[in-house]
Amino acid sequence: MTTPLVGVPSVQSAPSWRSLPARQQPQWPDASALDSAVQTLGRSLPLVFPRECDLLKRRLAAVARGEAFLVQGGDCAESLDAADAASIGRTVATLRQLATVLGHAMALPVVTVGRLAGQYAKPRSASTETRDGLELPVYRGDAVNGSAFTAAARTPDPQRLVRIYNASAATLNLVRAFGMRERMGAAEAGDGLREFAAGSPSRERYEELVAGIEQAGGLVPADGVHTPGDLFTSHEGLLLDYESALTRTDVDTGKRYAVSGHLLWIGERTRQLDGAHVAYFAGISNPIAVKVGPGIGTDELLQLIDKLDPERDPGRLTLIVRMGAERIRDVLPDLIAKVTAEGIPVGWMSDPMHGNTIGAPCGRKTRRFDDVLDELSGFFEVTSGLGVHPGGVHLELTGDDVTECVGGAPGLTFDDLPDRYRSLCDPRLNREQALDLAFRLADTLPGRPGGRRTPAAGRPGEGLRHG
């Protein structure tokens, strides 16, 4: 048996992205400290393996073919200080519950991907923040600096890159352990859904939906149709020094992989056609995604696809559209029509969070549950109107009982936000809000009334089988 991967850091020659402009990179004050962190990472063990990335790519190919549904979610920004096993467990459980409800509603197998074990770097709108006349560097995620508003905390520290690598390894270890426990038979997804439905304002309808899922065998946590299967990891591939130091060559195939996570995405702020991020991503073989905001034109999108997926490799590229509830119905149809007309096999998914951020009267960022639901509904309307598969949802969420978004099942208002606002960056749906969203969607999906389509209607894609 060959070793699946040998730690060959790809630093033999300067990679092409280095000569290109890279947006949103920290101003590290000490180049030699950065170099030392990069050397440490270059000698570090891979967090994920190429064969796992290939498996995810096959599953995402099934999403692009319309044979599976993708549920991706987690924190906006993971926290080094607040990392705790119970909280990670609650978020993973919430993802699995979402996958169970949405898989049933869509009558399709679900691919579940966490925004976790690496989601520590944030692109920002402004590079500084001013409070009471004091201007400091903005918080860019725990990979870069601290969130406390002091000059010391806000100074970028490259040793943080090593800390977040270690934290990602520990988180991934937990996630793998949760998966093992599930395969050994704990049916927590089912218990949690029953409990949520029983306490919900729409109790009768939601209990009916849960009964439907149960009847279809969807609460049994085994891999296959209607179950979430394995949990893959993902994060925004923002910090190119970090990603590059964690890029390895697979000795079996000679291909290069980012080994910091299974799926990496390019953010809306760093997807310039001639930028360093696109060049770096073009050189790795992982499945990748790109955030697509309302300002992109069809030509730009097609050029982006050409750069990132020139071989039209099924499962390679997922487009995460984040348009805002007000614009999605106007902007998305042309993009989908053009890409579809070219016969390009991408997966389409909706991030209904990032186009719907508003400022609450208390000054915090928030999102209205109804706007999030409206953008998702728009996504389903547009895709189904064009006969294209609505491939999945991308959510900022946590299993914890936070008060960051307003509305939804717990009826949170602006006044509730200060109670338990814990996000280091953007507001997340809490568990109840996330499940409420899934149940509402399940109830309204076009052509899938009440999610009561028979399970047999969802044929598992080839890529969904193990092996």
Ligand SMILES: O=C[C@H](O)[C@H](O)COP(=O)(O)O
């Ligand atoms: O998570 C996404 C971005 O980092 C975030 O929305 C940027 O937020 P900002 O506009 O507060 O900088």
Ligand SMILES: C=C(OP(=O)(O)O)C(=O)O
């Ligand atoms: C930065 C993010 O999103 P976007 O690139 O879509 O703004 C994010 O997903 O946290």
Ligand SMILES: [Mn+2]
């Ligand atoms: Mn965010």
